[in-house]
Amino acid sequence: MLHYNLIPKPNRYDEAAGSFTVSQGTQILCAQEFLDAGNYLTAYLKTKPQPDAGAVKVKKAAGLPPEGYRLRVSSDGIVIEASDASGAFYGAVTLRTILMQAKKQDGKATVEGLFIEDAPAYSYRGVHIDESRHFFGAETIKKTLDAMAMLKLNTLHWHLSDDQGFRVESKRYPLLTEISATRKYAGLKGCGLENRGGEYTCFYTQEEIRELVAYAAARHIAVIPEFDIPGHTTAILAAYPELSCTGGPFEVDCTTGIFEPILCAGNDAVYTFLDGLFEELCGLFPGKYFHLGGDEASKGHKVWEKCPKCRALMEANGLKDGAALQELFMSRTAKIVEKYGKTAVAWNDCIGDGVDESVVCQFWHLFDPRAVRKQMQKRKFILSPDGYCYFDISYANIPLKKTYRFHPKKVGFGKADVLGLECMHWSEWLETERALQFAMFPRIAALAEVAWTDPALRKFKDFYKRLSWYKTYWRKTGVY
Numbered sequence: 001m002l003h004y005n006l007i008p009k010p011n012r013y014d015e016a017a018g019s020f021t022v023s024q025g026t027q028i029l030c031a032q033e034f035l036d037a038g039n040y041l042t043a044y045l046k047t048k049p050q051p052d053a054g055a056v057k058v059k060k061a062a063g064l065p066p067e068g069y070r071l072r073v074s075s076d077g078i079v080i081e082a083s084d085a086s087g088a089f090y091g092a093v094t095l096r097t098i099l100m101q102a103k104k105q106d107g108k109a110t111v112e113g114l115f116i117e118d119a120p121a122y123s124y125r126g127v128h129i130d131e132s133r134h135f136f137g138a139e140t141i142k143k144t145l146d147a148m149a150m151l152k153l154n155t156l157h158w159h160l161s162d163d164q165g166f167r168v169e170s171k172r173y174p175l176l177t178e179i180s181a182t183r184k185y186a187g188l189k190g191c192g193l194e195n196r197g198g199e200y201t202c203f204y205t206q207e208e209i210r211e212l213v214a215y216a217a218a219r220h221i222a223v224i225p226e227f228d229i230p231g232h233t234t235a236i237l238a239a240y241p242e243l244s245c246t247g248g249p250f251e252v253d254c255t256t257g258i259f260e261p262i263l264c265a266g267n268d269a270v271y272t273f274l275d276g277l278f279e280e281l282c283g284l285f286p287g288k289y290f291h292l293g294g295d296e297a298s299k300g301h302k303v304w305e306k307c308p309k310c311r312a313l314m315e316a317n318g319l320k321d322g323a324a325l326q327e328l329f330m331s332r333t334a335k336i337v338e339k340y341g342k343t344a345v346a347w348n349d350c351i352g353d354g355v356d357e358s359v360v361c362q363f364w365h366l367f368d369p370r371a372v373r374k375q376m377q378k379r380k381f382i383l384s385p386d387g388y389c390y391f392d393i394s395y396a397n398i399p400l401k402k403t404y405r406f407h408p409k410k411v412g413f414g415k416a417d418v419l420g421l422e423c424m425h426w427s428e429w430l431e432t433e434r435a436l437q438f439a440m441f442p443r444i445a446a447l448a449e450v451a452w453t454d455p456a457l458r459k460f461k462d463f464y465k466r467l468s469w470y471k472t473y474w475r476k477t478g479v480y
Ligand code: ACM
Pocket: 295, 296, 347, 364
């Protein structure tokens, strides 16, 4: 039995001789480029350094893998080593979690001797939150980012536009704020429920977005915004109906499902609009990836097949149907975000041979196994299969153990170029922070361990024991 309960489980953890006592006087001596790690420790310890109280050293060392770290605790002190800033930060996360669990006396914590050498299995370890269907707000996002950092999750995939609302202030297209951010009812109709609540207006200002992106960055979390196109765009089209095939009018949706309204793929004004919008949005989100959505546009394809402008584009390119036209649309819009320094990501149901190979595919549902296998030869994948990673689905269907036992092989991705894994929180029925947290915790911990720890070291029973400390900690900090 190891002394400390850590999730994700470190890939090497040896107990060692000696111990070291950390107090408020302990110095945190941190390489300049690893300040996030130092700040993470001092925020917890609230140190008032004294020269004779020993030190925690955070040092640069050559040759560690990306995001990897070593942590040594001995009677001489505590040393974290890493080759990059994320590795140093994760060393600090491990140490801070250990300090929380260490024996305390007179305001001092005694840490038993140990040596940890650790690095993640996947470079992409994501959490998705849908704030179009329901909006949780900055405080919930910050709490989620804090919980993610503690589990070494490094990507927030933020679903900010869908049929039920557009949630970021646009200065270039102000109607996206004046019209697209408001719907008639808070509670959506569907699954036996009627519309409830009054008018619902929710969006982040650009200032709030910048603040949250910086809050994430300080915790080594990249933010990937998703502005779902060409379907799931009723909210956008309510403000700019001239961008549709039919001209509208449209209302921001208060129901759930898959809808017909779609951006017109044959209208140059649509690409001009998206270029302007994505230029503005890419400036708010400094990360590498930009998510274009692309899912569930099949009803819209039927609209495209009847639209003269879309038909003309199909004929000019020898495209047989709406699905083929969407491949062209995804490639063109991927080129737009590429111009602004981003790599596009899109859902697997819109990815075929016609989509530029630079586009990363996010796998969520197996519609056509042969088509997916073919794409594995061509591009990178993020995996969030709906049978393991859709946390808005009940625990009866996706229990903790099922997520914990996930492996890419189970969905046919044994040999693919998998960047990593992500868990999903679609919010049609997650209406409050409480509901979001109920779906997220504790499954997020299982996902974190699957994305980080070598499968040979993972055992559910052992994970479940370690989880007990986290559950107590989450309860104490108000997580539902
Ligand atoms: C999805 O669940 N529509 C990606």
